[in-house]
Amino acid sequence: MPTTDPLLEHVADALATDRLSVAITEMAARHPERAAVITGAGSGSRRVIDYATLGASLTALETRLDAVRPAGVFTTAEQAESLIVIAAACGRQRVPLAFLSRDSRDLAxxxxDWIAIDDSLSVPGDLRTRHELESVPPPVIVATSGTSGPPKLVDHAWDSVLAAARLAEQWQGLGWLLVYDPARWAGIQVCAQAMLSGGWLVVPESRDDPNVVxxxxxxxxxxxxxxxxxxMRRLLTAADRSVLVRGQVDRITLGGEAADAQLLADVRGFYPLAKISQVYATTELGEVFRVTDGLPGLPAAWIGRSLPGGVRLSVRRDGELVVQLSRDTAEVLTGDMVERRGNRYEFTGRRGDVIVVGGVRVQPRRVEEVIRSVPGVADARVWGLPSAITGELVAAEMVAADPLPEGATIDGVRAAALAACRDQLDSASVPRVLDIVKRIATTAAGKTPRGVRRP
Incomplete structure (x- = not known):
């Protein structure tokens, strides 16, 4: 969408490699005291990094990179503000960049001959070889989260990294919450969007504490x-409701996993005026599509036809979603399983999450939905346990609501959850183990793990 704002015009007109640097430099010149990144948010350790400080760090790092011209840079930094500066400097200086989270550094x-840059932003000054500026845009390498297998490195161009960035005026100068790892694909997207639109990035002291968030x-x-x-489910069910409802959230973006109808309804209940988007994206493909109608899954009419941008979706006979980004690219098997329900295709889970009980295939997500539907249940997780008799058994854990419904007990809620499973599911899908836990742990990417008992 065209914009008349000079900042957004300058960012949009810049080369993709330069956009982050241009955005930060312009904001540092125009609004030096405006907050760029707020760390430790929600706690007593709150710290504000303004655009002047961020811009000065960027200029210094660009100067150092230009002096030594390394073959490439991989990040060992963990702070969002450091990663933003590293990304902007490497882009502007045409230095290849690899984002490596803590659990993917063995991929380096x-x-x-690449150099590591940590939160100190220091650059070695004694490199043996100076690599001259390449005419070809440098790659941006991002490690996958390991959802569909061991983490691996994926090459992107800066154009694809920033392809989903919104530069229309309605996105300008907004506060963005960061609960993702800033070195992973989703976190990179949030950091980039906040900076490109002259906003501020809010980093909670702990993403695992719903009240802090x-x-x-x-x-x-x-x-x-x-x-x-x-x-999102943990935030809505475990945070202090009196605090949460005071939020002035305008836009909510859900991604990385499928959102079910109950969660979408709960989000709408807390923030009735917010625009809700569900983004389907992977580290390998980038953003593929987004659904904005507030319903789970995607319209069935999208299957078999070209979507805006040239993406084409199809479904294999076994229910696996297939993506083709353009006519010139190969089809990609996503590992995500879908099922036709009326005029929608809804996600049923990952291929690798299926539990096979005596030859019967069980999707954990369906069992979780049944357990969560029971009054007094805040959240649930389902996975497979090895069995010498049936191959696998269905195991589950649940978080009880706090407070429980009037007159309810934890044991009673657990019994009701098992009864609901027996009533609504086939016998193979009924959990043989159902533990009560204080919270459902998530992976470093913020997802619910289903392949192991504990992440």
Whole structure:
């Protein structure tokens, strides 16, 4: 969408490699005292990094990179503000960049002669070889989260990294909540969008503490709340409701997992005026499509036809979603399983999450939905346990609501959850183990793990 704002015009007109640097430099010149990143939000350790400080760090790092011209940079930084500066400097200086989270740093071995930059933003000054500026745009390498197998490195161009960025005026100057790892695909997207649109990034002191996240959301005037459904469900069910409802959230973006109808209804109940988007994206493909109608899954009419941007979706006979980004690219098997329900295709889970009980295939997500539908249940997780007799058994854990419904007990809610499973599911899908836990742990990517008992 065209915009008349000079900042957004300059960013939109810049080369993709330069956009982050241009946005930060322009904001540092125009609004030096405006907050760029707020860390420790929701706690007593709150710290504000303004655009002047961020811009000065960027200029210094660009100067150092230009002096030594490394073969490439891989990140060992963990702070969002450091990663933003590293990304902007490497883009502007045309230095290849690899984002490596803590659990993917063993993948750095093939990055021969690349240098590591941590939160100190220091650059070695004694490199043996100076690599001259390449005419070809440098790659941006991102490690996958390991959802569909061991983490691996994926090459992107800066154009694809920033392809989903919104530069229309309605996105300008907003507060963005960051509950993702800033070195993973989703976190990179949130950091980039906040900076490109002259907004501020809000980093809670702990994403695992729903009350800290809720305070950060309210205290820092967050307008855009991106999260996985697992993180959103924890926030809505475990945070202090009196704090949460004070948030002035304008846009909510759910991604990384499928959102079910109950979660979408709960989100709408808390924030009736917010625009809700469900983004389907992967580290390998980038953003493929987004659904904005507030319903789970995607319209059945999208299957078999080209969507805006040239993406084409299809479904294999076994229910696996297939993506083709354009006519010139190959089809990609996503590993995500879908099922036709009326005029929608709804996600039923990952291919690798299926539990096989005596030859019967069980999708954990369906069992979780049944358990969560029971009054007094806040959340649930289902996975497979090895069995010498049936191959696998269905195991589950649930979080009880706090407070429980009047007159209810935890044992009673557990019994009701098992009864609901027996009533609504086939016998193979009924959990043989149902534990009560204080919270459902999530992976580093903010997703619910189903392949192991504990992440």
């Amino acid at each position: 071995a093939p990055l021969v 809720a305070r950060a959301l309210v205290d820092e005037s967050v307008a855009v709340l991106p999260a996985t459904p697992s993180l």
